[in-house]
Amino acid sequence: MASLHLQDLTVEFPIYQANGRSLKKALFSAPMGTNLARDAANRILVRALSHLTLTIDKGDRVGLIGPNGSGKTTLLKTLAGIYEPTSGALHTQGRVSALLDVQMGMNPDATGRENIMLRGMYMGIHPKDMQVHVEEVVEFTELGPYIDMPVRTYSAGMMLRLAFAASTCVEPEILLMDEWLAAGDSHFLAKAQKRMEDFVQRSSLMVLASHSLELLEKWCNKGLYLRNGNVIAYGPLAEVAAVYQQSLAET
Amino acid sequence: MTVAGKPLSAQAGPVQTNRPATPNRGRLALRDLANGMNQHWLWRAMAMQDIVLRYRGSVLGPLWLTFSTAIMIAAMGFVYSQIFHLDPERYVPFLTLGLLVWQFISSVITDGCSAFMSVQHAIQQVRLPYTVHVLRSVFRNLLILGHNAVLIPIVFLMMGHGIGWEALMVIPGLVLLCINGFWISILLGMLSARFRDVPPIVAALLQVIFFVTPVFWTVETLGKYRHVGDFNPLFAAIDVVRAPLLGEPFAPYSWQIVGTMTVGGLLVTAVFFSRFRSRIAYWV
Ligand SMILES: Nc1ncnc2c1ncn2[C@@H]1O[C@H](COP(=O)(O)OP(=O)(O)OP(=O)(O)O)[C@@H](O)[C@H]1O
Ligand SMILES: [Mg+2]
Numbered sequence: 001m002a003s004l005h006l007q008d009l010t011v012e013f014p015i016y017q018a019n020g021r022s023l024k025k026a027l028f029s030a031p032m033g034t035n036l037a038r039d040a041a042n043r044i045l046v047r048a049l050s051h052l053t054l055t056i057d058k059g060d061r062v063g064l065i066g067p068n069g070s071g072k073t074t075l076l077k078t079l080a081g082i083y084e085p086t087s088g089a090l091h092t093q094g095r096v097s098a099l100l101d102v103q104m105g106m107n108p109d110a111t112g113r114e115n116i117m118l119r120g121m122y123m124g125i126h127p128k129d130m131q132v133h134v135e136e137v138v139e140f141t142e143l144g145p146y147i148d149m150p151v152r153t154y155s156a157g158m159m160l161r162l163a164f165a166a167s168t169c170v171e172p173e174i175l176l177m178d179e180w181l182a183a184g185d186s187h188f189l190a191k192a193q194k195r196m197e198d199f200v201q202r203s204s205l206m207v208l209a210s211h212s213l214e215l216l217e218k219w220c221n222k223g224l225y226l227r228n229g230n231v232i233a234y235g236p237l238a239e240v241a242a243v244y245q246q247s248l249a250e251t
Numbered sequence: 252m253t254v255a256g257k258p259l260s261a262q263a264g265p266v267q268t269n270r271p272a273t274p275n276r277g278r279l280a281l282r283d284l285a286n287g288m289n290q291h292w293l294w295r296a297m298a299m300q301d302i303v304l305r306y307r308g309s310v311l312g313p314l315w316l317t318f319s320t321a322i323m324i325a326a327m328g329f330v331y332s333q334i335f336h337l338d339p340e341r342y343v344p345f346l347t348l349g350l351l352v353w354q355f356i357s358s359v360i361t362d363g364c365s366a367f368m369s370v371q372h373a374i375q376q377v378r379l380p381y382t383v384h385v386l387r388s389v390f391r392n393l394l395i396l397g398h399n400a401v402l403i404p405i406v407f408l409m410m411g412h413g414i415g416w417e418a419l420m421v422i423p424g425l426v427l428l429c430i431n432g433f434w435i436s437i438l439l440g441m442l443s444a445r446f447r448d449v450p451p452i453v454a455a456l457l458q459v460i461f462f463v464t465p466v467f468w469t470v471e472t473l474g475k476y477r478h479v480g481d482f483n484p485l486f487a488a489i490d491v492v493r494a495p496l497l498g499e500p501f502a503p504y505s506w507q508i509v510g511t512m513t514v515g516g517l518l519v520t521a522v523f524f525s526r527f528r529s530r531i532a533y534w535v
Contacts, residue, residue, distance in 0.1 A: 013533060016445075081378035084529035096378070104376040107300075109307060118300075121293055122377050 002094030002173040002205045004056040004079055009088035011049040011071075011078055011229075012037075035069075035228045048074040050229040051088065056207065056222075061200050063216030063237055064209035065244055066226035072209040075226065076100060076176045079207060094173030094204065097123065102163045102180050108152035112143060112162055115151055119166040133169040140165040140191075156183040164192055171199055179210040193219055213241055280525040287382030294387035301391050316398045324350060324402065331467055340410045347406045348493040349466040355396045356428065356488055357457050362388045363436030364443040364450040371535040381524075381531055385436045389429055403496070413498070420495035427509050428488055434513075434520040441527055444534040460485060470502060484508050 035047045048071045056062055064072045077083050078090065080098035105122035106115050116137050120130035138147050141161040151159060160183045168175070175196070181189065196219065200206055207224075210216055216223065216237060223240025225233040233243040287294070306312040327350070328343040335342070366388045367374060367381070374384070407414060443449040465473075466489065470480035480486050480502075487508035494501045 016534075077375070082375060083532050098377060101372075101376045103372075105373065107304065109304060121296060122373065122379070124290065124293070124379075126292055127296070 002058050003091075004093075004174065004205070004207075005091040006052045006054050007089045007091070009049060009052045009078065009085045009090055010047065011074055011083055012086045013046040013048060015044045015046065035071075048229050049078065049085075052231060053088075054224075054231065054234055056205055058205055059200060060205045060222050061196070061220040062205070062207045062222045062224050063220035063240075064207060064224050064226065065211070065213070065216060065240070066232075069228075070226040071229040072226055073100070073178055074229075076178055076207060076209060079174075080176050092174070096174045096176065097167055097170075097172030098176040099163065099167045099180075100176065100178045102156075102159050102183075104163070106151055106159070106163070109150055111149060112141070112147040112151055112154070113138065115162060116166045116169075119163065120169075123167065123170070125170060130169075137162075137165045137169045140169075140195075142188075157185060157188070160184050161188055168195060168199070171202070171204070173204045175199065175204065175206040177206070177208045179208075179212075181208075181210070181215065182212070213244070217241070276525045276528070277521075280521070280528050283380045283524075283528060284382050287380040287386055290380065290383060291386075293379075294383050294390055297383075297387045298391035298394060301387070302394055313398055316395055317401050320350065320354070320399045321402055324406065327467060335468065335472075340412065343410050344406055344412045345469070345493070345497060346467050347402060348496055349489060351396060351399050351403070352428075352489045352492045353461065353464075353466045353485075354399065355392055356432075356485065357461070358395070359389055359392045359432035360435060360439065360457060361450070361454060362392060363432070363439040364453050366436045366440035367444045367531055367535050368440075374532055374535050381528060382437070385433060385440060388436055388440075389432045392432070393429065414496065415498045417495050417498060421492050424491035424495065424509075427491065427513055430513050431488065431509070431516060434516040437524055438516075438520050441523065441531060441534075444531060445527075464489070482508070484512055488512075 035050070037045045037047050052075070064075065066072055074083065076098065077100065078085060079092070080096055080100065081090075081092070082098075105119045107118060110118065113134065116134055117127055117130055120133075121127065141147065141158075143158060143161060146154065146158060151162065154162070160180060164181075164184075181192070184192065196206060206220075208216070208219055220237050222235065223233065223237040223244070224231065225240050225244050227247075232247070233240045302313050306315060309315065311318060324343065324347050328339060328346050331337070331346065332339045332342045362369075363385070366385050370384050373379065374381075406412075439449065439453065443453075464483055464485045465480050470477055470486065473480050481504055487502070487505040490502045490505040491509050494505070
């Protein structure tokens with residue numbers, strides 16, 4: 001029974017390295033940055049997520065949408081437990097698998113096969129347990145002889161195939177994906193989508209960030225529209241997509 | 252659907268209250284440590300991979316580590332036994348052990364500074380116990396020490412230096428050094444992630460400390476200032492490993508100093524790690 005529950009969750013990044021004075025000046029005329037703020041010690045903060053309260057339940061395939069810098073990646077990383085919330089709470093039920101970056105845990109000098117094991121290790125799967133899945137992963141990638149070549153020789157889409165297949169070989173309960181599916185060709189995307197739907201049907205949930213409404217419509221049944229770290233709309237995908245398109249048209 | 256925070260359907264309905272309370276910071280830090288220890292296969296494999304990949308494609312592979320240390324010992328052994336007018340049969344084993352342990356300590360400290368920053372990518376992409384990164388860094392240096400340790404029997408044989416039962420005391424000595432390396436790496440790793448000036452400061456200090464610590468010269472040569480050497484914590488750390496292998500008595504305060512450092516350091520680190528652990532992902 002996978003579920004995610006966010007309660008008044010806020011994530012703020014203190015900016016230490018920035019040139020304080022010029023940034024402070026910029027604060028007064030911030031164009032994009034309504035999420036720039038200052039803390040008690042007058043340090044500059046980016047409030048990437050602001051007081052989020054929402055629940056994602058089993059069976060939900062949530063599409064995250066919003067302009068650049070709206071907090072999509074930050075939300076995924078927080079759900080994955082990488083950033084602990086500055087305030088508020090996150091309650092997670094289920095094993096999280098995060099596919100945030102294709103390169104994660106990959107070593108360009110190691111072969112595809114070796115990288116399957118490496119990625120498994122980073123996901124906390126013992127090499128012995130991972131061994132069982134290797135052949136199945138190799139098959140899913142359809143990379144043929146390339147699987148025994150160093151991954152530095154791979155194209156972006158081949159890399160994506162390997163990463164996706166390796167990350168999903170042990171059935172995830174909560175699957176978080178940032179927008180990197182775009183590199184896949186339509187044959188692979190269809191196959192990946194099928195795999196995802198099977199997972200989600202068997203009591204898991206998925207959150208996927210993308211700028212492509214078209215892709216979200218294929219993959220998701222719910223939408224979450226973020227802007228400046230605030231939830232603008234959350235609900236059935238079609239309705240959220242309508243709100244999103246309307247606000248795009250307004251600006 | 253919810254628009255701008257206003258619930259339009261039951262989806263965002265009343266917040267459930269029967270959720271477990273979030274555990275406190277100290278508990279989370281302990282859990283981090285326990286999970287890190289549990290996943291020992293992970294940091295062991297990562298550390299081995301670090302070494303294998305560094306030497307992939309080279310002819311000697313990790314034996315380069317041993318080889319370069321051997322050259323250093325041969326050169327320094329020859330020059331300094333002349334300068335100090337020492338008998339090479341006594342001086343070279345002393346120098347070998349001193350250099351090996353010093354290399355271990357100093358690289359644990361420098362790698363400790365980058366324990367979190369060098370794995371920034373992993374920290375930003377996947378949730379792992381933070382102690383995993385630190386254990387990986389300490390273990391990697393232990394593996395390097397293992398490669399260098401091949402030289403000890405070779406040097407001892409060449410110099411006709413025996414070894415006795417008291418040599419077994421290196422085991423507790425090494426264990427204590429590793430524990431100290433562990434807390435130092437957490438502390439320096441966090442400080443370096445937050446304050447980028449820390450690694451160069453530490454590197455500069457280590458360079459100076461190498462020359463003022465009895466690594467390649469003996470503490471006796473300090474004469475009436477000998478206590479300056481005896482109270483040097485880095486000397487104490489070297490002494491607890493070197494003295495038993497040489498079959499010599501420990502310097503008077505070595506165990507006390509190393510023991511105190513272990514306990515004190517662990518306590519300070521526990522407080523610090525509990526307080527700031529969750530910030531590491533934001534700092535790196
Ligand atoms: N490590 C960081 N340090 C400081 N600020 C950060 C950090 N990561 C993200 N931010 C800020 O948080 C906000 C949200 O960023 P995030 O990467 O989550 O956006 P996004 O919705 O994923 O954007 P994109 O569509 O471009 O991928 C931005 O204002 C960004 O500047
Ligand atoms: Mg992003």
